[in-house]
Amino acid sequence: MTIFLTILQVLSGVVITTIVLAQSGKSAGLSGAIAGAADSFLAKNKAKTVDAQLAKITKWFALAFIVLTIILNMMAK
Numbered sequence: 001m002t003i004f005l006t007i008l009q010v011l012s013g014v015v016i017t018t019i020v021l022a023q024s025g026k027s028a029g030l031s032g033a034i035a036g037a038a039d040s041f042l043a044k045n046k047a048k049t050v051d052a053q054l055a056k057i058t059k060w061f062a063l064a065f066i067v068l069t070i071i072l073n074m075m076a077k
Contacts (some may be wrong), residue, residue, distance in 0.1 A: 002075055009068040016061045023054045 005068055009065060012061050012065045015056060016065060019054050019058045022030055023051055
């Protein structure tokens with residue numbers, strides 16, 4: 001049982017890392033100032049919805065990671 005929960009915890013950590021890296025930054029920074037407004041209005045709204053979905057998924061996987069950590073800690077004692 002402990003091995004199964006540990007595997008789930010590692011997988012959730014990998015998924016969290018992957019999802020966070022897939023999200024776009026909140027500001028364009030220097031590259032956005034140099035390139036200008038290359039994105040259209042529709043592209044920006046589409047990116048916001050994808051980022052919003054990724055943020056929700058991140059929250060759920062983070063919750064699962066925390067719960068698994070607590071359970072594994074309680075089982076170790």
